[in-house]
Amino acid sequence: MDSASRGRPVLVSQTGPVKIAENRRGVIQVIRKSMKKAGRTGDPEVDLVKQRKRGALCGTPEEVVAQINERKELGVQRFYLEVVDLETEDMADILTQTLKHM
Numbered sequence: 584m585d586s587a588s589r590g591r592p593v594l595v596s597q598t599g600p601v602k603i604a605e606n607r608r609g610v611i612q613v614i615r616k617s618m619k620k621a622g623r624t625g626d627p628e629v630d631l632v633k634q635r636k637r638g639a640l641c642g643t644p645e646e647v648v649a650q651i652n653e654r655k656e657l658g659v660q661r662f663y664l665e666v667v668d669l670e671t672e673d674m675a676d677i678l679t680q681t682l683k684h685m
Contacts (some may be wrong), residue, residue, distance in 0.1 A: 597654060598663035601640040603647050603677050610642055613674065617667060640664065646679040651685070 602617065605611045614627040614634070623630065631641055640647050651662065666675050 594660055595658045596661040596663060597638070597659045599638050599640065599665060600634075600667045601647065601664045601678060602634070602667060603640070603644060603674055603681065605673075605677060606643060610646075611681065612666065614641070641668075644677060647678075647681060648685060 586622065601679050602610070602613045604613050611627045614631050618624065618627060618630055635650070642648050642650070654662075664678065666678065668674055
């Protein structure tokens with residue numbers, strides 16, 4: 584990070600999808616819907632784990648906050664979040680309320 588050595592700060596950011604629901608059942612429904620939309624089949628619990636491993640923020644508000652905090656501890660300073668399912672207003676509302684209370 585050569586720019587940091589010249590006195591300029593380096594900003595670390597993450598961009599990616601977020602899938603959030605009020606409870607575990609809702610999270611599984613969101614994952615199932617995204618799997619169907621992408622033409623994938625299988626167990627939504629397994630897909631949830633795979634998406635998290637790829638860096639997607641997925642889960643209940645508490646789980647998403649924990650995932651964000653883990654990344655912040657690793658040095659991520661900014662997040663650019665993509666609400667994947669724009670047809671579901673609840674997801675954007677839940678995300679907004681969750682982030683307001685962090």
